[in-house]
Amino acid sequence: MNYDVIIIGAGPGGIYSAYELTKLSPNLKVAVFEEGHELAKRHCPIDGDKIKSCIHCNSCSIMSGFGGAGAFSDGKYNITNDFGGTLYKYIGKNKALELMEYVDKINLEYGGEGTKLYSTAGTGFKKLCIQNGLHLLDASVRHLGTDINYIVLGHLYDYLKDKVDFYFDTAVETVKALESGYEIVCPKESFTCGKCIISVGRSGSKWMEKVCKELNISTLSNRVDLGVRVELPAEVFSHITDELYESKIVYRTQKYEDLVRTFCMNPRGAVVNENTNGIVTVNGHSYEDPKKQTNNTNFALLVAKHFTDPFKDSNGYGESIARLSNMLGGGVIVQRFGDLIRGHRSSQSDIDESFTTPTLNASPGDLSLVLPKRILDGIIEMIYALDKVAPGTANDDTLLYGVEVKFYNMEVLVNEHLETNYKGLYVIGDGSGITHSLSHASASGVFVAREIAG
Ligand SMILES: Cc1cc2nc3c(=O)[nH]c(=O)nc-3n(C[C@H](O)[C@H](O)[C@H](O)COP(=O)(O)OP(=O)(O)OC[C@H]3O[C@@H](n4cnc5c(N)ncnc54)[C@H](O)[C@@H]3O)c2cc1C
The missing domain is CATH 3.50.50.60 (FAD/NAD(P)-binding domain)
Structure with missing residues (x-):
């Protein structure tokens, strides 16, 4: 035909x-x-x-x-x-x-x-970000x-x-x-x-x-973005999400001068599995209908990784890290922020007793066994930076799901x-x-x- x-x-x-x-x-x-x-x-x-x-x-x-x-x-x-x-x-x-x-x-x-x-035009939140070493990108969403x-x-x-x-x-x-x-x-x-x-x-x-x-x-060749999905009580970010819905915030880490950014913010949303070529990674979404909304907000924290010669397979690198999380957790891994910074794996009872109730049924585990140190250090630094504009972000019960990977063609x-x-x-x-x-x-x-x- x-x-x-x-x-x-x-x-x-x-x-x-x-x-x-x-x-x-x-x-x-x-x-x-x-x-x-x-x-x-x-x-x-x-x-x-x-x-x-x-x-x-x-x-x-x-x-x-x-x-x-x-x-x-x-x-x-x-x-x-x-x-x-x-x-x-x-x-x-x-x-x-x-x-x-x-x-x-x-x-x-x-x-x-x-x-x-929603629009970032004229928002006072921009100033608060700048005062705390964070940069809010302009957009209408x-x-x-x-x-x-x-x-x-x-x-x-x-x-x-x-x-x-x-x-x-x-x-x-x-x-x-x-x-x-x-x-x-x-x-x-x-x-x-x-x-x-x-x-x-x-x-x-x-x-x-x-x-x-x-x-x-x-x-x-292109880049790959690696990181985690953060889930916390919706109240922690409500002063931002009620006004802007989604905010793209960028932070330059002090340790390595890497850029970490927020991505795909879902107020009162749910964390979900994503599947790329058979590898399960994490993502998030939310409903417009208030009846379907949850008590949590989720967003990704991502670090972009560009490779130079001779390595060209940035997606292969991201896939290997995601495969590692799938090998350890059978799928997506979830860990409390408090457990991560104290260096121990979250158990099922840690998650069950957490004040943040997870919206995704993921395997409790240890993200430090999966994500490269440099990326994890950057994410932890950014969580503390966000805590200054949204106090409560760095609470022990903030949940981190991994890994989130953004593959680019x-x-x-x-x-x-x-x-x-x-x-x-x-x-x-x-x-x-x-x-x-x-x-x-x-x-x-x-x-x-x-x-x-x-
Ligand atoms: C869970 C999730 C949430 C997201 N949330 C957002 C969001 O809120 N905002 C946002 O901007 N972006 C979001 N994205 C990203 C967004 O979905 C993509 O950027 C967008 O869909 C890209 O559109 P596309 O048409 O280029 O490709 P795709 O939407 O990927 O569509 C490509 C289609 O091509 C088909 N295809 C592939 N190969 C072949 C073949 N050989 N023969 C025939 N068909 C083929 C695939 O089956 C697929 O249906 C999200 C992505 C996911 C997975």
Whole structure:
């Protein structure tokens, strides 16, 4: 079968490419190939209380399927060039912001109406941070929440399903360049198209590397972020989260001058498992619906690790550390802050007696056996720094879950049209290594659709 445009991956990048193409060029024949299931069929077996370790489903419902890695996320759309990716380097800062705002508008139209847009503009918290050696990054953030995010995705699918051909449970094996256009090779049959948008996200990182090698598309090595997810009573951060919802705070450690930053803050949220290529790491989310909220707030503390020659496999490094935690804990490990600084493993009774009730059923353990000393030292220093702006952060009963790893794809060499050295072959979203967030990935999808539409 032949299509005008084939999109590989139905995450935010792929969805927004498809959406914009149907709006601007309704006559184009468009198909979306997705290795995961359609939205309604996405269920992870380790989401319940009984199974703690990954049972390696053929397609991981957390990371794959309609909605991509973002389907069960907190749905925080950060409208900023300060973090979330470097799309602005390719398309310009104003264009990037304009597209993120456009995506926000669509999200509101498709079910997100009434959700809050938070902003750091004019906040007094910035001054408090500076006074304590912390730096608050500027951003506006739309918080859809896991529940509304799911509704928006459902409505987008209802809009798209009759206009675009969806092939779910269909992993593309490879992409071949033809004299004119591309052959998209799937397990049972092949398809052809004039233009191809690759939007395979983080879960498609290894596949992306393989395709780049086969097609001789250059890539640059990238970084990996390592750290823990912090969980504490929501009151400790409520003066910040009530005003800003999510705050990205950066701290430079005194010991090594490393940068440690907060990431993905979930007021009254829950800590969850994340699965990347069969390795279980930790993440967090929260609901907009007050009935589904918890008494805790969680956020990640991450340290970025860049490698220089001869080592290039930053993701492999992150994976090895995550594997170590899986080996020791069978999955994610949880430890009380007080136990960590006193150098002993948390036991189940330590966790049961903790004043902070965990929202994830993780294995009590010792994070100092998993995380490199330099990274752990930085995290401990940052917890004490945060304690000055949010007293209670460094309480003994603050829970630390590990490990949290942010894998970044190799950056694929594309031009200012997000096009590779092959005409009509675009690479967007997190799979390109250029974006690392819902808003940037979605904006990159709108951008290429407009390029194709003309
Ligand atoms: C638990 C969690 C919470 C998060 N919370 C937030 C948040 O609040 N805010 C935020 O900005 N970001 C968040 N993120 C990150 C965000 O989800 C990603 O940045 C975003 O989804 C990237 O979009 P994408 O379209 O580039 O890739 P993805 O969403 O990863 O989608 C790629 C899709 O491609 C498919 N695919 C891969 N390879 C193939 C192949 N060979 N053939 C066919 N299909 C393939 C995958 O199955 C996947 O569905 C979160 C991520 C997780 C896991």
